[in-house]
Amino acid sequence: MKFICIWLLSVAVALAQKKLEVVATLPDYGAITAAIGGDRVNVATLARGTEDAHFVDAKPSFVRILNKANLLIEGGAELEVGWLPPLVAGARNRAIVPGGPGNLALAQFVQLLDVPSGPVDRSMGDVHPLGNPHFNLDPLNGKAMATAIADKLAALAPSNAQFFRANQKKFEQELDRKIAEWKKLMEPLKGTKVITYHKSFDYFLRRFGLELAGTIEPKPGIEPSPTHINGLIPRAKSDGVKFIIVEPNRPRRTPEYVAGGAGAKLLVLPVLVGGNERAKTYIDLFDYNVRQITGAR
Amino acid sequence: MQQLKKQLQEMQKRLEALEKQQSDVPAVQQTAPTQESKSSPLSVRSGKAFMDIGLVGTFDVGTSSASDIEGGTQLGGHDPNQRGFTVQGVEASFAGAVDPYFRANANITFSVDSSGDSFLELEEAFMETISLPWNLQLRGGQYLTEFGRHNPTHLHAWNFVDVPLVNGRFLGPDGLRNPGARLSWLMPTPFFSEALFGVQDSQGETATGFRSSGHSHGEEEDEGLPFAFRHPDNDRGVQEIGDLLFSARYSASVELTEAQTLLFGASAAFGPNANGGEDAGDTDTQIYGADLTWKWKSPRHNAGFPFVLWQTEAMVRRYEAGRFDWDENGNDLPDDGEVLNGGSPAVLAGETLVDYGFYTQLLYGFRKSWVAGLRFDYLWGEEADYERLNLTLDGEPVGRDLSRADRWRISPNLTWYPSEFSRIRLQYNYDDRQGVGRDHSIWLQFEFVLGAHAAHKF
Numbered sequence: 001m002k003f004i005c006i007w008l009l010s011v012a013v014a015l016a017q018k019k020l021e022v023v024a025t026l027p028d029y030g031a032i033t034a035a036i037g038g039d040r041v042n043v044a045t046l047a048r049g050t051e052d053a054h055f056v057d058a059k060p061s062f063v064r065i066l067n068k069a070n071l072l073i074e075g076g077a078e079l080e081v082g083w084l085p086p087l088v089a090g091a092r093n094r095a096i097v098p099g100g101p102g103n104l105a106l107a108q109f110v111q112l113l114d115v116p117s118g119p120v121d122r123s124m125g126d127v128h129p130l131g132n133p134h135f136n137l138d139p140l141n142g143k144a145m146a147t148a149i150a151d152k153l154a155a156l157a158p159s160n161a162q163f164f165r166a167n168q169k170k171f172e173q174e175l176d177r178k179i180a181e182w183k184k185l186m187e188p189l190k191g192t193k194v195i196t197y198h199k200s201f202d203y204f205l206r207r208f209g210l211e212l213a214g215t216i217e218p219k220p221g222i223e224p225s226p227t228h229i230n231g232l233i234p235r236a237k238s239d240g241v242k243f244i245i246v247e248p249n250r251p252r253r254t255p256e257y258v259a260g261g262a263g264a265k266l267l268v269l270p271v272l273v274g275g276n277e278r279a280k281t282y283i284d285l286f287d288y289n290v291r292q293i294t295g296a297r
Numbered sequence: 298m299q300q301l302k303k304q305l306q307e308m309q310k311r312l313e314a315l316e317k318q319q320s321d322v323p324a325v326q327q328t329a330p331t332q333e334s335k336s337s338p339l340s341v342r343s344g345k346a347f348m349d350i351g352l353v354g355t356f357d358v359g360t361s362s363a364s365d366i367e368g369g370t371q372l373g374g375h376d377p378n379q380r381g382f383t384v385q386g387v388e389a390s391f392a393g394a395v396d397p398y399f400r401a402n403a404n405i406t407f408s409v410d411s412s413g414d415s416f417l418e419l420e421e422a423f424m425e426t427i428s429l430p431w432n433l434q435l436r437g438g439q440y441l442t443e444f445g446r447h448n449p450t451h452l453h454a455w456n457f458v459d460v461p462l463v464n465g466r467f468l469g470p471d472g473l474r475n476p477g478a479r480l481s482w483l484m485p486t487p488f489f490s491e492a493l494f495g496v497q498d499s500q501g502e503t504a505t506g507f508r509s510s511g512h513s514h515g516e517e518e519d520e521g522l523p524f525a526f527r528h529p530d531n532d533r534g535v536q537e538i539g540d541l542l543f544s545a546r547y548s549a550s551v552e553l554t555e556a557q558t559l560l561f562g563a564s565a566a567f568g569p570n571a572n573g574g575e576d577a578g579d580t581d582t583q584i585y586g587a588d589l590t591w592k593w594k595s596p597r598h599n600a601g602f603p604f605v606l607w608q609t610e611a612m613v614r615r616y617e618a619g620r621f622d623w624d625e626n627g628n629d630l631p632d633d634g635e636v637l638n639g640g641s642p643a644v645l646a647g648e649t650l651v652d653y654g655f656y657t658q659l660l661y662g663f664r665k666s667w668v669a670g671l672r673f674d675y676l677w678g679e680e681a682d683y684e685r686l687n688l689t690l691d692g693e694p695v696g697r698d699l700s701r702a703d704r705w706r707i708s709p710n711l712t713w714y715p716s717e718f719s720r721i722r723l724q725y726n727y728d729d730r731q732g733v734g735r736d737h738s739i740w741l742q743f744e745f746v747l748g749a750h751a752a753h754k755f
Contacts, residue, residue: 048555048596055601057594058755059558060489060550067432067483082717085752089400092483094428097394122718221600222716223666249597251665 020157023069023096025080026053027273028136029106029145031282033073036150036167040160044069049274052249053134058083066091069102070156073149076105077112079133102156107133109148110141113202125219137271138203139179139286146171178283182290183208189293193239195232195264197246197255200271204289213239216246216255224254236262243293247271265296348393349749353453355385359740363728367411370728370736372465375408375452377740384409385742386452388420390751399424401438404451420451421474432483441474442544443493444564445586445610448472454754456606456660457708458724458742462674463654466700467584467614469505473566475542490549499542499568500532506582506614507542508532508571522690524700526636526683527621527645529571539579542568550755560590560755572619580617580647587611592755604662611655618683620647637689645683652678652701666714674706697732704730718746 020041024030030045037043044065047056053075066072066087074080088097095102112131120129135141150168154161190209194201197216205212213236218228236258244259244266246252252266259266269289270279279285357377363370367378377383387407394400403422409415423438441449447464449472464472477497484490500508510529523529535541548562564586572580588610595603623635624642636643658672678701688695710724722742729735 050597052598052600055598057558057592057601058753059552060491060548060560060755061552061558063483064489082750082752086754089425090434090483092428092432092434097427122716126717249599251599 020070020153021068022071022073023065025074025084028282029073031273032146033149035171036146036164037153038167040163049270049272050248053079054082056083058087062087063090066096067093069093069096071102071104071152072096073104075107075133077107077130077133078128104148104152106145106148109144110135126221132199132202134200135203137201138207139175140207141203142175142282143172182286185290185294193241194243194245195236195241197250200247201245213241216258229254229258233258233261236264243267245269248275267292267296348391351390351749352747353744354387355452355744357383357385357458357740357742359738361736361738363736370738371459372462372470373460374470376459379411388451395424398427400427434481437478439476441472442495442566443546444468444473444544444566445588446590446608447610456658456670457672457710458722458740461656462676462706463612463656466654466676467506467612469503471503474503475501488549488551493546495544497542499540504542506584507568522695525572525618525650525698527572527618540569542566556596557593562588570616580619583615585613599665602662602665606660609657614652616650618648618650621645638686643688648682650681668712670710672708677703699732702731718750720744
């Protein structure tokens with residue numbers, strides 16, 4: 001009897017200690033979750049930081065990972081619409097389906113930019129009708145994400161709520177400190193005009209007061225045409241564009257050509273955690289990008 | 298009093314903080330829907346509407362040296378089917394969650410055949426459970442049998458303008474699809490593996506190789522001899538469990554590296570065929586398949602490019618042909634349109650026919666929006682007794698059964714995607730058919746997508 005009691009107790013303890021299985025679609029969500037969840041959650045990330053988040057392969061192995069998940073953290077706002085839905089459908093895990101208790105779509109917790117105000121159709125390119133989903137690049141959104149993630153983790157594992165809250169606070173304090181530092185570094189660059197490849201850096205630019213003067217893509221998801229580029233270069237020149245910013249996975253030839261023509265500097269900046277070997281954490285990602293921009297001045 | 302005042306001030310501060318928090322948060326949820334309803338009374342975007350609605354139109358223009366394009370060089374019911382223009386299909390798709398228990402999917406294809414007649418097909422319409430215990434999933438309705446890699450796909454997902462020959466010959470011009478139900482089990486292995494078991498009706502035009510009447514839309518009736526030179530006759534419906542079509546599939550996937558994925562599958566389909574008729578007893582068909590898919594996608598891909606995809610499928614079919622007497626009117630005399638053996642109506646003995654086939658294809662997405670492809674098809678059958686009988690039809694020797702004879706084809710192609718929602722594809726086919734000869738075909742396909750664009754499966 002005593003033995004059974006001890007056994008039951010140890011099972012109960014084991015169950016209470018069972019780590020939450022969290023799947024993050026993007027490494028940024030994974031990195032924040034790891035910072036908050038510490039050793040009480042297991043975090044798996046589907047996309048790699050070097051990948052184009054819209055076009056991740058729907059690998060069958062992801063179905064297995066999603067099947068075992070207690071929580072799926074996704075960006076939402078159609079960021080993963082090209083590859084995530086069939087994986088979630090195949091995972092047979094009711095917890096993580098949209099609206100399920102184990103589904104967290106972070107776009108709900110931030111203010112999205114570029115929400116179309118008029119009618120939208122695809123002659124405008126692959127416009128995101130819900131707004132620009134690359135919101136991870138505003139560090140203040142990092143705080144909003146951390147709050148949402150800590151709330152969700154605490155709801156799913158109430159016995160660890162205090163632990164998660166403490167980590168969230170620590171994460172936010174460090175982020176606050178860094179945001180102040182980055183803002184100071186970026187202060188002299190306020191109003192600097194830049195051109196990006198895709199509308200991936202809008203949140204970053206807005207936070208630090210840089211101005212988007214154009215994109216290399218004529219329309220979202222549409223390949224640059226010679227007409228567009230030939231119009232862009234003189235405009236960039238007369239606007240005094242300083243930087244051409246591209247993601248690591250974009251072809252370089254056209255951006256180099258534009259940079260050369262406009263007398264601007266080409267910067268290759270990661271847009272996700274893990275986008276290069278230096279951007280290991282969410283804070284590293286901004287550290288790297290801020291230093292690249294300020295160093296290139 | 299002082300204390301009370303202090304408390305009040307503190308409360309006010311808290312209230313302000315709370316208000317601030319609230320105004321920070323829900324901005325998106327509030328603005329997005331109202332703005333959308335302005336522009337679109339019927340929203341088809343995922344996550345916003347009760348179902349996703351999409352329309353894909355696929356067309357072709359081209360030419361071929363073959364005189365029998367439809368059903369001859371081109372085995373698919375939605376392949377380019379004539380010189381000039383072809384409507385390959387205009388497919389409406391509807392998908393969404395039904396309720397907390399089921400999701401559903403329907404694909405309805407509108408098309409125009411080579412004689413200009415419009416037709417409508419229910420490609421698929423099925424419901425699927427969202428969460429059964431033990432990692433099971435149940436599907437019911439009309440669906441494409443999950444046999445191999447190509448059969449369950451729709452026109453829009455094909456990497457070539459036409460179906461692989463082995464699919465056309467063994468699983469039929471429209472693919473193997475019928476009403477039924479299937480259970481799938483995600484297995485608790487340390488790698489992805491899934492087992493499927495399905496039951497479907499075995500009769501109807503989309504059950505080629507089983508109890509199909511032998512003709513489907515687009516094929517002209519009574520042209521040439523029927524399969525195995527016997528008229529199909531088995532329309533008894535379902536009288537016992539053996540009258541149904543059973544299928545099974547196992548697939549497993551591993552990641553070789555971060556950028557390389559391998560998928561292996563084995564499939565089988567069993568069911569009665571239409572070759573028996575009343576006197577011949579029960580005749581069955583068994584089809585077995587194996588498939589291998591290897592994909593490399595650059596870890597630094599730009600919109601999914603560059604990538605390399607290699608996919609191969611091989612199948613074996615064991616078909617029991619029933620005894621068949623060409624003297625169908627029972628007058629014992631050689632009549633027009635009857636197959637004769639030495640001057641009198643042929644009597645074909647029952648025998649088992651064994652056929653093989655495979656295709657292998659390589660796709661290389663060499664730069665954003667551009668894919669080069671190469672496919673090789675090969676089919677062969679073991680010569681059967683009825684093909685050695687020196688049979689004649691209208692005075693001419695019939696020789697080998699062309700629906701079982703050896704043939705091969707090689708198809709290079711090039712695809713350009715102006716955006717994710719349109720596609721232009723140029724393909725050349727070199728066909729070599731035993732008993733017919735060699736043919737060249739060239740097809741230019743163009744496709745558009747309106748509305749919801751289903752996510753890409755692996």
